[in-house]
Amino acid sequence: MERRKFIKTAGVGAAGTVAATTLAMPAIAQSQPKIRWRITSSFPKSLDTIYGGGETFAKAISEMTDGNFTAQVFAAGEIVPGLEAANAVTNGTVEACHTCSYYYVGKDPTFALGSVVPFGLNTRHLNAWLRTGGNDLLDEFYAQHNFIGLPCGGTGAQMGGWWRKEINSLDDLKGVKMRIAGLAGQTMAKLGVVPQQIAGGDIYPSLEKGVIDAAEWIGPYDDHKLGFYQVAKNYMYPGWWEGSLNVHLFVNKTKWDELPAGYKAAAKGAAAIANETMLAKYDAQNPKALREIVAAGVKLKPFPRDVMEAAYKASQEIYADLYTKNPAFKKIHENQVAFRNEEVLWFRVAELPFDSFMAQMQSRG
Amino acid sequence: MERRKFIKTAGVGAAGTVAATTLAMPAIAQSQPKIRWRITSSFPKSLDTIYGGGETFAKAISEMTDGNFTAQVFAAGEIVPGLEAANAVTNGTVEACHTCSYYYVGKDPTFALGSVVPFGLNTRHLNAWLRTGGNDLLDEFYAQHNFIGLPCGGTGAQMGGWWRKEINSLDDLKGVKMRIAGLAGQTMAKLGVVPQQIAGGDIYPSLEKGVIDAAEWIGPYDDHKLGFYQVAKNYMYPGWWEGSLNVHLFVNKTKWDELPAGYKAAAKGAAAIANETMLAKYDAQNPKALREIVAAGVKLKPFPRDVMEAAYKASQEIYADLYTKNPAFKKIHENQVAFRNEEVLWFRVAELPFDSFMAQMQSRG
Numbered sequence: 001m002e003r004r005k006f007i008k009t010a011g012v013g014a015a016g017t018v019a020a021t022t023l024a025m026p027a028i029a030q031s032q033p034k035i036r037w038r039i040t041s042s043f044p045k046s047l048d049t050i051y052g053g054g055e056t057f058a059k060a061i062s063e064m065t066d067g068n069f070t071a072q073v074f075a076a077g078e079i080v081p082g083l084e085a086a087n088a089v090t091n092g093t094v095e096a097c098h099t100c101s102y103y104y105v106g107k108d109p110t111f112a113l114g115s116v117v118p119f120g121l122n123t124r125h126l127n128a129w130l131r132t133g134g135n136d137l138l139d140e141f142y143a144q145h146n147f148i149g150l151p152c153g154g155t156g157a158q159m160g161g162w163w164r165k166e167i168n169s170l171d172d173l174k175g176v177k178m179r180i181a182g183l184a185g186q187t188m189a190k191l192g193v194v195p196q197q198i199a200g201g202d203i204y205p206s207l208e209k210g211v212i213d214a215a216e217w218i219g220p221y222d223d224h225k226l227g228f229y230q231v232a233k234n235y236m237y238p239g240w241w242e243g244s245l246n247v248h249l250f251v252n253k254t255k256w257d258e259l260p261a262g263y264k265a266a267a268k269g270a271a272a273i274a275n276e277t278m279l280a281k282y283d284a285q286n287p288k289a290l291r292e293i294v295a296a297g298v299k300l301k302p303f304p305r306d307v308m309e310a311a312y313k314a315s316q317e318i319y320a321d322l323y324t325k326n327p328a329f330k331k332i333h334e335n336q337v338a339f340r341n342e343e344v345l346w347f348r349v350a351e352l353p354f355d356s357f358m359a360q361m362q363s364r365g
Numbered sequence: 366m367e368r369r370k371f372i373k374t375a376g377v378g379a380a381g382t383v384a385a386t387t388l389a390m391p392a393i394a395q396s397q398p399k400i401r402w403r404i405t406s407s408f409p410k411s412l413d414t415i416y417g418g419g420e421t422f423a424k425a426i427s428e429m430t431d432g433n434f435t436a437q438v439f440a441a442g443e444i445v446p447g448l449e450a451a452n453a454v455t456n457g458t459v460e461a462c463h464t465c466s467y468y469y470v471g472k473d474p475t476f477a478l479g480s481v482v483p484f485g486l487n488t489r490h491l492n493a494w495l496r497t498g499g500n501d502l503l504d505e506f507y508a509q510h511n512f513i514g515l516p517c518g519g520t521g522a523q524m525g526g527w528w529r530k531e532i533n534s535l536d537d538l539k540g541v542k543m544r545i546a547g548l549a550g551q552t553m554a555k556l557g558v559v560p561q562q563i564a565g566g567d568i569y570p571s572l573e574k575g576v577i578d579a580a581e582w583i584g585p586y587d588d589h590k591l592g593f594y595q596v597a598k599n600y601m602y603p604g605w606w607e608g609s610l611n612v613h614l615f616v617n618k619t620k621w622d623e624l625p626a627g628y629k630a631a632a633k634g635a636a637a638i639a640n641e642t643m644l645a646k647y648d649a650q651n652p653k654a655l656r657e658i659v660a661a662g663v664k665l666k667p668f669p670r671d672v673m674e675a676a677y678k679a680s681q682e683i684y685a686d687l688y689t690k691n692p693a694f695k696k697i698h699e700n701q702v703a704f705r706n707e708e709v710l711w712f713r714v715a716e717l718p719f720d721s722f723m724a725q726m727q728s729r730g
Contacts, residue, residue, distance in 0.1 A: 060630060119726070261431070286711050340723075344727040346652040
């Protein structure tokens with residue numbers, strides 16, 4: 001600053017402390033405005049870990065901004081039904097929602113790629129893909145629906161569901177009525193399963209009464225809570241349609257663009273905390289629940305090899321078909337598959353041999 | 366508030382706008398004070414991914430606080446040598462350091478438990494343990510050294526190092542001079558290896574001249590950068606002494622306690638971002654580097670079964686011995702092992718069968 005100008009400015013300051021103070025206020029107000037968001041969750045409060053991801057985000061963002069930027073989480077159904085959460089963000093009913101992208105495959109199958117698809121990425125691979133370009137590809141797609149997505153939670157690999165009768169071969173799948181949705185349901189249909197769409201709260205009575213023969217949900221911690229072990233005695237693995245699950249915070253694009261830069265950064269940090277916390281909780285809580293499920297007389301059973309191979313082949317046919325119809329799906333899925341192939345190659349060298357050896361040592365006791 | 370009191374207070378405000386404004390300022394100043402940290406890194410800038418974890422933290426914390434809380438990262442050697450980073454935090458030379466806890470096993474073997482130990486937790490398990498009580502146990506221990514730890518990066522499972530001659534059985538380890546430190550070096554010593562302490566920059570020439578016969582470093586991305594493939598042609602796996610690696614941000618306890626609550630929350634968010642980003646980058650970058658290493662004529666070789674079993678046994682002996690001498694190590698390691706055993710059990714059901722099937726499909730092409 002020129003000396004003359006400095007003196008002049010300093011003079012104003014010295015003569016006008018009140019004015020200077022008043023001038024300083026808007027800058028502060030601008031960077032830390034009071035912002036209140038409503039986050040509609042796709043989950044009920046009873047599923048504390050997955051629902052809790054929204055709460056973890058809300059707590060962190062408030063703490064980071066000294067309570068200036070707060071978010072209130074509403075359980076599924078309080079504002080809109082769980083499976084309409086993204087629509088409420090698109091049309092601005094709420095600023096954000098905590099949901100799974102694949103709930104919206106009915107609008108466009110491309111949504112599945114933000115969560116997980118059959119024989120897709122595992123959790124490490126999905127997290128790496130999302131953070132090295134994958135989420136940017138998703139955001140390009142989500143822009144058509146007027147929101148952006150922040151990865152905000154994960155479950156790890158899921159289980160292959162609850163089956164009333166034993167599945168020992170591909171033939172045993174024929175005619176089985178199973179509660180399973182989306183691309184997983186389409187894949188199962190190719191194997192002879194009759195997929196059923198049933199809301200979370202109705203699964204238990206449907207399975208109990210034999211209206212359905214099988215149902216998939218999440219993994220031991222949540223499945224144990226819902227009590228499925230009481231009405232179906234075969235718990236299959238792995239959930240090849242959910243080798244991972246990413247949960248997103250979708251934020252209305254206008255509301256996101258309006259945020260000051262500092263709040264955007266804080267939201268990303270809060271989402272990262274929620275992401276790590278949810279996965280850590282699932283990983284820490286699943287083993288005990290699994291022990292309790294087994295103690296209740298449930299048989300843990302791997303899917304037979306012919307089922308795994310037929311399902312893999314069926315999923316490839318579904319992707320090939322989607323490629324001819326849906327350029328967005330093709331673009332993002334091809335990117336994911338190329339990434340996955342590289343990751344699986346590397347994990348065959350470092351991670352899998354380590355994990356396999358540790359599993360052997362553990363089974364030996 | 367009583368009506369009488371309210372009127373009185375309001376009166377002060379109405380009559381004294383200047384005073385009210387002046388009174389409001391300290392509250393804002395208190396919650397967003399200007400803070401400048403120096404973070405000394407244990408890593409050179411050339412190892413961009415692991416060093417970059419400190420930079421990612423610094424960028425995020427500054428963005429979250431509108432530039433009011435900033436941190437400058439200094440490469441190893443700029444303020445103190447890389448392996449003295451924690452000491453500089455203990456004595457308050459710097460506010461924080463970005464380092465690996467196990468670099469300080471010379472002070473106390475308990476430090477190893479903050480990074481990884483031979484046949485310890487894999488990355489998912491370590492992240493889950495740290496976030497569900499493990500890091501609190503570490504903080505109790507770190508308090509003796511006047512700092513707290515924020516998990517701030519990871520590498521995933523590492524490789525088993527570069528070997529000039531082929532290792533086909535346990536006998537081949539006898540007399541091998543290997544650059545390997547800490548508990549891993551002690552384990553190797555029980556197998557007949559002669560562990561050597563050599564600084565990062567001296568490994569390549571030592572391996573080239575045959576001063577050492579083997580050296581371990583990190584994984585394909587970093588190892589490729591350092592060019593080890595030019596002077597040793599056997600690249601072993603898995604790095605059973607580093608089935609994961611957690612990198613910490615250690616913060617001087619007084620400096621941490623002085624932070625306003627909002628800055629503590631922001632620091633946790635910035636560390637979570639750094640944690641996810643570093644792992645994602647390693648996962649995304651390792652496959653290409655591995656391809657280049659193999660293309661340069663390097664043999665990828667699994668450790669022979671007898672080496673793995675003998676190493677596992679040797680590590681258990683080391684832990685049993687430490688238990689008799691070091692209550693802090695015993696307390697935290699027992700907690701880790703109990704956690705690991707539960708995790709490995711659960712991963713045998715959901716994660717491993719999924720990953721193994723995907724690996725089979727990938728190897729089939």
